Amino acid sequence: xxNFFDLDAWREQQRIAGINRKIxxxxxDIEDYETAKQxxxxxxxxxxSEKDDWQExxxxxxxxxxxxxxxxxxxxxxxxEGYISDAEEENSTAIGKVESLVSCLETQIDAIDTRISELNxxxxxxxxxx
Numbered sequence: 001x002x003n004f005f006d007l008d009a010w011r012e013q014q015r016i017a018g019i020n021r022k023i024x025x026x027x028x029d030i031e032d033y034e035t036a037k038q039x040x041x042x043x044x045x046x047x048x049s050e051k052d053d054w055q056e057x058x059x060x061x062x063x064x065x066x067x068x069x070x071x072x073x074x075x076x077x078x079x080x081e082g083y084i085s086d087a088e089e090e091n092s093t094a095i096g097k098v099e100s101l102v103s104c105l106e107t108q109i110d111a112i113d114t115r116i117s118e119l120n121x122x123x124x125x126x127x128x129x130x
Contacts (some may be wrong), residue, residue, distance in 0.1 A: 044105040
């Protein structure tokens with residue numbers, strides 16, 4: 001009878017060891033997701049800063065007056081005004097795209113947080129089996 005008890009104890013030890021390996025693997029996955037999250041957060045911050053810089057520059061550019069009496073008049077003033085208008089439009093489009101990118105990065109961060117939460121729930125469930 002002692003051998004059966006020892007076999008049962010050995011099986012239980014193996015079961016627990018398997019659960020602990022799964023927990024260790026999941027913890028490694030969580031670390032990978034945390035690293036990825038930090039990288040996405042950094043990209044989001046960088047994009048937000050660049051967008052803010054562009055908005056500031058665009059604002060300064062739109063405040064400039066190209067048509068100045070006695071200096072820039074006629075065809076040259078019209079050309080310069082057109083270039084500035086085109087540049088403002090391009091900046092506005094770029095700013096909109098960056099805002100969209102920042103939003104997508106935020107969505108990705110939320111998805112990573114959700115996955116981390118799921119992995120933590122799996123770990124809790126596994127620990128409850130021990």
